[in-house]
Amino acid sequence: MVTYLSLAAGLLLLLFCGDLLVRGAVALATRLGIPSMVIGLTIVAFGTSAPELVVSIHAALKGVSGIAIGNVVGSNIANVLLVLGLPAIIYPIICDQPAIRRNTVIMLGSSALFTFLCWHGELHFWQGALLFLLLILFLAYSAHYAATCPEAVSGEVDELIEEGALPAGSGRITVYLLAGIIGLPLGAHLCVTSATEIARTFGVSEAAIGLSVIAIGTSLPELATTVAAALRKQADVAVGNVIGSNIFNILGIMGITAMVKSIPVPPNFLFFDLWVMMIAAVLILPFALARTTITRSAGAVFLIGYMSYLYFLFLADQAASGM
Template identity: 40%
Template sequence: MDFIYIIAGLVLLFVGGEISLRGAIALAKKLGVSPAIIGLTVIGFGTSAPELLVTVKAALHGQPDLAIANVVGSNISNILLILGVGGLICPLVCEPKALRRDGTAMVLAMALLTGLAMTGWIVFWQGAMMLSALVAYLVWSYYQDKKQDNTAELHEKETEEMQNVPENWFVISAFILLGLIGLVGGANILVIGAVNIATSFGIPESVIGLTIVALGTSLPELAATAVAAMRRHTDVAIGNVVGSCLFNVLSILGITAMITPLEIADDIAHIDVWVMMAACLALGPLLLKDYKICRWDAAFLLVAYFVYIGSLAFRIPGLMS
C-alpha cells in the first residue's frame, strides 16, 4: 500500500500542479497581467507548488529530514537530470543577459542555503529574509524586463508553453480549486507512503526525500523542460530550471521556516548541499563557454546524477555490507 500511496501521490501532484498552473495563468490573463510577469511569477511559483506542499507537510509532521531533502534533492534533479534530459532532446541555448541575471541569483540563493546548512537550522527570521529577498528580486526583475525586451520575451515564451488554458470564469475557478485539492491530497499521501517505506525498510528519510520525493515533485519542471526542448524554446528550458531552483530555496524553505523551524540533518548539511552547490557551479562553465548545453554536456550531467543517486545506497543501513 505504501508504494501505491507514493505512485498515487506523484500522479496527484503532477496533475494537480498542471491543472492549478493553467488555472492561475488563465486567471492572470483575465486580470490583464502581462505575459512576461506571468512567466516570471505564476509559472515560477506554479511549477514549485508540489515541492512547497510536500515540504510544508513533512515539516509540520515532524519530518525535517524529508522536508529539507526534498528541496535539496529537487535542485540536484533540476540541474543534473532535467537539464540533462532536455539537452539530449535538443541542445539548450540560453539568452546571455537573462542567464547572467537569473543564474547569478540562483548561485547566491544556493550559497545562502549552504551557509545556513552549516548552522544546522533555518528559523523564522531567516525564512522571512529569504522570502523578502525573493520578492525584492521579482520586483527588480520586473523593472529590468521592462527595459530589456530580450528578457521580457523569454518570460513571454514561458507563458506560451502553457497552451489550452481555460477562458470561462467558472472553468478557471474549477481548475484552480481541483488543482489545489490534487496538490494537497497528493502531498499528504506521498509523505505518508514515503515515511512508512523509510521506517519499514530502515531507509533514512533523507534518502527517500533526495530520491523518490525529490524526483516526483520535480515532474512539472521535467515536463515543462522537455516540452520546451521539443519545441526548440531552449532558453525557456533553461529558464524553467534556473527559476525553479531559485524559488525552491527562497520561497519554499523561506515559507516553511516561517511556519516551523527547520533542522538540517548532518548528512544533508555535509554532503548533499555541497553536491547541490557543485552542480550549480559546474553548470556555469557549461553555459558560459558558448551559452548552451550541447548533447555531450547533457550526457555528463546525466551521468553525474546517476552516480550521485547510486552513492546514496551507502547511506542505507546494511545494504552495502
C-alpha cells in the same frame, strides 16, 4: 503495494492539480487585466513550485525534516544534472538566453547562502524570512529588468493563451482553482505519509526518499517538457527555467517553510547533499558566463554525475543506518 500506489497517487495529484492551479490562476489574472509579465513572474513562478511547496510544508508540520529539506535540495540537484543532462544528450542546449549570467550568479549565491544558514543546524523563522525577502527583491529586480528589456520576458503565459490551454468561463476557472487548492494538500499528505512508510520498511532515511523519489517525482513535468523540446531541437529555454526554478526552490519554498515551522537540518545534508547541490550549481556557471553550448558529452557527464549521486546517497544512507 498499497503504500506504493499511495505514493504514485500522491505524485500524480501534485503534478495534475498543480498544473490546474496554474492554468486557473493565469486565466483569472488574465481576465482581471493583469499584464502577462507580472503573471509570469508571480503566478506562474509560484504555481509551478506549488507541489514542492506543499510537500515541504506538510513534511515540516509532521516533523519529517528530511523530506522537507530533501525535496528542495534533491530537486535542485535533479534540475541541473537530470533535467539538463538527459535532453542535452538528445540535442545540445545553447545557453544564450537574456539575463542568464545574472540569474546563474543569483542561483549560485542563493545556494551558498542556504548552505551557510543550514550550518546553524536548524532553519528558524528569521532565516526563512531572510530567504523570502531576497525572493521578493529578486522578483522586483526581474520585473524592472523585464520592463526595460522586453526581449527578456518569458512567453510562457502568451503560449498558454495562444494554445487555448486556459479554462474559459467563470465556472471552469473556479473548478480549476478548487481542484488545485484541494488536490495539492491531499497529494502532499499521500506523498509524505507513504514515503515515510517506505523508508521505515526498507530501513532508509526519510531524507534519502525526499532527495530521490519525491524530488524526481516533482521534477518530472520539467523533465518531460525539456525532453520533448530537445526532440524538437528547441530545448534552449530549459536552462533559464531550471535556474529560475532553483532560485524559487531555495528562496521561496525553504523561506516559506521555515517561516511556518523551524526545520532541523539532518547532519548528512551538511557533509554531502548540500555540497552536491553547490557543485551542480557551479557546473552551469561556465556555460552561462560564456553563453556557450551544453554539448552531448557535457550532458552525459551531468547524467552520469546524477546516477553516481543516487548510488552514493543510498550507499551512505545504508552505512549510516548500520552504525
